[in-house]
Amino acid sequence: MRHIAIIGSGPAGYYTAEAAQKQWGDDVRVDIFDMLPVPYGLIRTGVAPDHQSIKGVARRYEATALSENVRFVGNVMVGKDVTVEELQGLYDAVVLATGAPHDRKMDLPGENLPNVYGSAAFVGWYNGHPMFANLDPDLSGDTAVVIGMGNVALDVTRILSKTREEFAGSDIVAHALDVLDTSKLRRIVILGRRGPHQIMMTPKELGELSHLSRAAPRVDPQDLPEVGEDALLEPGLRKSVNHLRSFAAIPASHYGDVPIEIEFDFYASPKAILGDGKVTGVEVERTTVEAGRAVGTGETYVIPAGLVVCCIGYQTSRIPGVPFDDRAGRFPNDEGRILPGLYCVGWARRGPSGTIGTNRPDGFSVIEKIAEDIGAGAGKQGRPGFDALAQARGLDVVTFRDWKKIEAEEEARAREGAPREKFVRVEEMIAARGS
Secondary structure (H helix, E strand, C coil): CEEEEEECCCHHHHHHHHHHHHHHCCCEEEEEECCCCCCCCHHHHCCCCCCHHHHCCHHHHHHHHCCCCEEEEECCCECCCECHHHHHHHCCEEEECCCCCEECCCCCCCCCCCCEEEHHHHHHHHHCCHHHCCCCCCCCCCEEEEECCCHHHHHHHHHHHCCCHHHCCCCCCHHHHHHHHCCCCCEEEEECCCCHHHCCCCHHHHHHHHHCCCEEEECCHHHCCCHHHHHHCCHHHHHHHHHHHHHHCCCHHHHHHCCEEEEEECCEEEEEEEECCCEEEEEEEEEEEECCEEEEEEEEEEEECCEEEECCCEECCCCCCCCCECCCCECCCECCEEECCEEECCHHHHCCCCCHHHHHHHHHHHHHHHHHHHCCCCCCCCHHHHHHHHHHHCCCCECHHHHHHHHHHHHHCCCCCCCCCCCCCHHHHHHHCCC
């Protein structure tokens, strides 16, 4: 019998568990650990609340979780409640599938001012992550600056732009909805160091900006390259640039009819966050693009702003006793192998890139490596050994059956039209599972 421990219950973790089942059938036992009492990682707390169809992939993970040889071990923090070294003594392989839950720092003066947030924190706030439930952003200013040219920047912008009615059917948490109701924002500036041909935004997400009831996107036609240059782009990016061209064609008179303007500011590199006690603006340097890189021109200007959200990427959590690559923000590895018996998968392996589906081949690939390395297993204790350790330490482990009770409570307390109202505090989750 082989015993596998997976740290992290998001897409990478569950795809790896599924791969282990395909590889060994009944001859494997998989324990999936998570620091929270609830599974699914970024599916629950990262995917935008108004993108419910994407969250539907959790049904696939549930099929894996409900099988006899896979177990969810929630409310256990690896590195604090149990060490990686201890897990390696109990399991034939330990796989780190921790994702990349922390914001990359901008390393700019003023980035620690109040009302300046990284996207992990801000997205976690409106998605009900317990670490960020108390964020309480101030939306009383008229301008927000969103730094970044990827889909997360679009998510943040869209959430800031929507009316309460437009959140029908979403699972945005009540505390965020109430704060958004107080918003006085009239302008959201999306700041990007490079130009339209270098964006990381996908067509679907960009297209959604055209359908907001109280906001409209604005692109300066002079920022767009010659139309003929689009022919060299890969098809997805070409579609995205076509959206930008359609935004640039919106007549100026239209903006008088919408309360919120979403302004794309290309060739603009943030240099400092300004403010005294609270953010008041962003100092920006105009750039040009040379060989795909943004190069400063020396020309600077200030965008007044009462809120700044930085969406420039994520990095993996450090775990005591595990090597970490500070520059790349992930665990150093050779095709998923970190050390003997220790592996990584998903964003913890690659860094924050790719889609949810990218994690599936990643999970199957790392299981192939584990199969080569562990053979028939080393007769380790696995699950019974961890259970004895958990009991000795008084750990309050949350099972998948417990999670289903928590989920039922969340569904029962949902506002009309919403799929659920998430518990945003660990103690509420624990209480909801019952005795």
